[in-house]
Amino acid sequence: MTVNTQTRTQAIRLALVDDHxxxxxxxxSVLEREEDLVVVGEASSExxxxxxxxxxxxxxxxxxxxLSAGSDFEGLSLCAKLxxxxxxxxxxxxxxxxxxxxxxxxxxxxxxxxxVKDVDTTELVRAxxxxxxxxxxxxxRSAAAVVRSLNGRAEAREQLTERELEVLRLLATGLSNNKIGEKLFISATTAKFHVSNIMRKLQVSRRAEAVYAASKRGLI
Structure with a gap:
């Protein structure tokens, strides 16, 4: 049993949510071996x-x-609700x-x-x-994933100019090059040029892919 050296006035109340x-x-069984941990509830669904x-x-x-056979990520919905x-x-x-x-x-x-579930028990308790x-x-591993993702967003932000970000936001609403030009008071040709640069910088070949990639990176 891992002994917690920090004095605690009360136990940490835990709830476990897993469909198995x-x-x-x-x-x-593992967590309640710790003096400062107590499981107060369990659930198998959202x-x-x-x-x-x-x-x-x-x-x-x-x-x-x-949390179910029908969805791989039902826990994300639950996380947001809780x-x-x-x-x-x-x-x-x-x-x-x-x-x-x-x-x-x-x-x-x-x-x-x-x-991740194969984490060492000591690390889980520490978490x-x-x-x-x-x-x-x-x-x-998950910390490294967050860092890589945030770095990817920062790089993408640095690559796109302010004008390209404006075009990108309008592109995400489904506007054509002509409509984007009208909104920004530029020609359709200039709008098309900006859209082409955006797709090149985001390393995609279609407008819809640009919107998806930008959304994943937090640009829009």
């Missing part, structure tokens, strides 16, 4: 989790992104998925941390305590 009961049982969290009022919720309804609760994603886009989307949905203290917690 055996995994929840395993987590409960709806169950909303009801359970409202009743149990945990300090930290450990949730998987995949973050909006209970902003004081720390949300820690514990999942099998390690994808840069998913890590960033989870953070945007309100998660304060993201760890829970950090989340409970109001800090962020990412294992080394």
């Amino acid at each position: 009961r055996i995994l929840r049982q395993g987590l409960r 709806h169950e989790a909303e009801t359970m969290v409202a009743a149990a009022r945990p300090d930290v919720v450990l949730l998987d992104l995949k 973050s909006a309804a209970h902003p004081q609760i720390g949300l820690l994603v514990l999942t099998t998925f390690l994808d840069e886009d998913l890590v960033v989307r989870a953070v945007h949905a309100g998660a304060r941390g993201y760890v 829970i305590r950090a989340i409970s203290a109001g800090e962020s917690a990412f294992d080394s």
